[in-house]
Amino acid sequence: xxxxxxxxxxxFPVDLSYAHDIVDGDVELLQxxxxxxxxxxxxxxxxxxxxxxxxxxxxxxAKAHRLKCSFGNIGGWEAYKLAYELELMGMRGELGHAAPxxxxxxxxxxxxxxxxxxxxxVELAQDWQKGEPQQ
Amino acid sequence: MTRxxxxxxxxxxxxxxxxxxxxxxxxxxxxxxALNGHDGLEMARVLKxxxxxxxxxxxxxxxxxxxxxxxxxxxxxxxxxxxxxxxxAIDKPASDPVDFAQRVRDQLKGYRVGASDxxxxxxxxxxLVERVQSLIWSGGR
Numbered sequence: 001x002x003x004x005x006x007x008x009x010x011x012f013p014v015d016l017s018y019a020h021d022i023v024d025g026d027v028e029l030l031q032x033x034x035x036x037x038x039x040x041x042x043x044x045x046x047x048x049x050x051x052x053x054x055x056x057x058x059x060x061x062a063k064a065h066r067l068k069c070s071f072g073n074i075g076g077w078e079a080y081k082l083a084y085e086l087e088l089m090g091m092r093g094e095l096g097h098a099a100p101x102x103x104x105x106x107x108x109x110x111x112x113x114x115x116x117x118x119x120x121x122v123e124l125a126q127d128w129q130k131g132e133p134q135q
Numbered sequence: 136m137t138r139x140x141x142x143x144x145x146x147x148x149x150x151x152x153x154x155x156x157x158x159x160x161x162x163x164x165x166x167x168x169a170l171n172g173h174d175g176l177e178m179a180r181v182l183k184x185x186x187x188x189x190x191x192x193x194x195x196x197x198x199x200x201x202x203x204x205x206x207x208x209x210x211x212x213x214x215x216x217x218x219x220x221x222x223x224a225i226d227k228p229a230s231d232p233v234d235f236a237q238r239v240r241d242q243l244k245g246y247r248v249g250a251s252d253x254x255x256x257x258x259x260x261x262x263l264v265e266r267v268q269s270l271i272w273s274g275g276r
Contacts, residue, residue: 022257022258023154023158023260024260024261026158032153032157033150033153033154036149036150066148069151070148
């Protein structure tokens with residue numbers, strides 16, 4: 001594991017191709033999952049921050065694991081990898097770099113939200129459904 | 136007309152539950168969901184599903200405990216169980232040796248408590264459907 005967190009990329013924070021495979025090309029379901037994510041992530045992120053503040057390794061592992069699942073379900077790989085690193089830190093009880101990783105995770109989540117706030121992202125997903133990605 | 140196969144999915148992640156529910160419904164399954172192990176056990180006793188899709192890492196009762204309780208109850212003892220795990224990372228399954236070893240231990244523990252098979256989350260819809268069909272046709276054997 002690196003000492004410093006990797007810098008997140010804001011260009012493609014969501015892998016629509018993978019997200020498409022997860023929902024079997026069902027764009028309506030993808031939209032629903034994204035809506036659920038937007039409702040759910042603030043609570044998960046706050047819980048992880050609380051665990052890091054408390055330096056509770058087991059709780060960091062559990063909360064990062066849960067966030068990792070959410071990012072995976074929408075194809076948010078950059079954030080997924082950061083959540084996984086935090087999960088591993090919790091598992092090992094090595095929490096020295098948890099705070100900077102968490103800050104980078106927040107940046108990653110902001111990139112996902114900015115992407116999903118674009119009015120055209122659903123159409124982009126529909127292009128994937130037709131096999132004609134317009135990225 | 137053949138009976139619609141009944142599936143119960145138990146996971147604390149609402150996104151995963153919704154994906155599993157919708158994808159399997161589109162393939163003709165009757166799908167029920169529970170957000171924790173206690174509710175899942177109650178629903179399993181009532182619904183007698185053909186298959187339980189069960190997350191391992193959940194607060195409260197984890198997937199191993201739920202699976203063990205299913206096996207101990209004569210009403211649910213023969214239900215096929217497919218376990219879901221998000222242990223590890225999709226694109227680097229063996230990158231962390233401790234985590235990978237834990238994943239292997241999880242699978243062994245899952246088989247010991249009576250699981251028939253495992254899938255790693257996030258699960259692609261096609262893989263989920265194939266595995267579910269296979270398990271239902273084989274009766275988990």
